[in-house]
Amino acid sequence: MSAAGERAPFGARLAAAMAAHGPLCVGIDPHASLLDAWGLPDDAEGLRRFALTVMEAVGGRVAAVKPQAAFFERHGSRGLAVLEEVVAAGRDAGTLVVVDAKRGDIGSTMGAYADAFLRDGSPLAGDALTVSPFLGFGSLAPAVDLALTAGRGLFVLCLTSNPEGRDVQHAVAPDPTTGAPRSVAAAVAAQAAALNAGAHPLGSVGLVVGATVGDAARSTGTDLVAVNGPLLAPGVGAQGAGPDELRAVFGEARGRVLASSSRGVLRAGPDVSSLRAAALRAAQEAAAALG
Numbered sequence: 001m002s003a004a005g006e007r008a009p010f011g012a013r014l015a016a017a018m019a020a021h022g023p024l025c026v027g028i029d030p031h032a033s034l035l036d037a038w039g040l041p042d043d044a045e046g047l048r049r050f051a052l053t054v055m056e057a058v059g060g061r062v063a064a065v066k067p068q069a070a071f072f073e074r075h076g077s078r079g080l081a082v083l084e085e086v087v088a089a090g091r092d093a094g095t096l097v098v099v100d101a102k103r104g105d106i107g108s109t110m111g112a113y114a115d116a117f118l119r120d121g122s123p124l125a126g127d128a129l130t131v132s133p134f135l136g137f138g139s140l141a142p143a144v145d146l147a148l149t150a151g152r153g154l155f156v157l158c159l160t161s162n163p164e165g166r167d168v169q170h171a172v173a174p175d176p177t178t179g180a181p182r183s184v185a186a187a188v189a190a191q192a193a194a195l196n197a198g199a200h201p202l203g204s205v206g207l208v209v210g211a212t213v214g215d216a217a218r219s220t221g222t223d224l225v226a227v228n229g230p231l232l233a234p235g236v237g238a239q240g241a242g243p244d245e246l247r248a249v250f251g252e253a254r255g256r257v258l259a260s261s262s263r264g265v266l267r268a269g270p271d272v273s274s275l276r277a278a279a280l281r282a283a284q285e286a287a288a289a290l291g
């Protein structure tokens with residue numbers, strides 16, 4: 001149980017959810033083009049109908065959902081209110097909600113982001129938050145502390161699915177302690193591993209490693225097994241990765257992977273049963289690839 005006395009650690013809750021439903025996270029990315037394809041207006045009411053339709057289709061049936069905050073923020077305060085509804089719907093359905101807001105700032109400001117997305121009582125606090133370590137992993141400390149206290153989790157960007165990510169993540173610099181050369185990605189993974197040490201069955205500080213990154217974990221010396229935390233793998237479906245890529249990218253760490261697909265599932269809407277079928281098919285494929 002968490003220090004709050006109510007919630008088991010995120011890593012344990014995610015491991016149970018993946019065992020029950022398969023290792024799939026459905027991304028809720030209400031692109032303007034998808035709203036249009038679903039016959040919905042590109043406004044806050046269209047956004048609401050889109051997001052709640054996804055929740056109706058997959059709530060209680062997949063391990064997690066991942067609303068992408070940008071698509072809610074582009075509708076202003078009414079869009080954020082819809083994000084709050086999605087968080088509440090996940091809680092009601094017993095489906096973990098990863099809020100994909102990719103926050104990162106100096107520590108004092110990070111504390112405010114942590115309050116918004118990780119503190120009990122905040123309407124935007126789901127079960128986990130995506131964060132960026134590129135202001136220095138230590139700047140994430142307020143989010144790490146609050147997440148672990150509240151039974152919530154983090155997914156720290158490490159090897160992202162976009163090709164431009166290599167410029168930063170593959171860069172090599174001397175380790176400040178030992179002086180040995182180490183890639184940025186390897187350093188991020190090592191710091192997550194230190195936070196997850198001893199956790200069972202899974203730590204609560206995960207990494208984001210795109211399913212599209214090929215042999216990047218090996219070439220950057222990033223030890224994904226040692227992380228002992230969940231590995232969120234976007235890039236499945238619309239960005240081109242499938243079962244073969246999942247197996248190749250994650251190797252021995254594949255049992256800890258939560259594959260994530262947004263457009264690949266969402267294109268099956270707006271019919272609830274088609275959407276549900278697409279999500280369940282993607283979950284089965286991910287389970288077969290990662291089992």
Ligand SMILES: O=C(O)c1cc(=O)[nH]c(=O)n1[C@@H]1O[C@H](COP(=O)(O)O)[C@@H](O)[C@H]1O
Nearest residue numbers: 068130160161208210234238239261262263
């Ligand atoms: O953190 C993420 O989820 C993320 C990290 C990354 O490296 N690549 C990536 O695509 N994402 C997110 O995952 C989703 C991918 O959407 P689809 O390409 O439609 O499946 C988007 O919301 C991205 O912002």
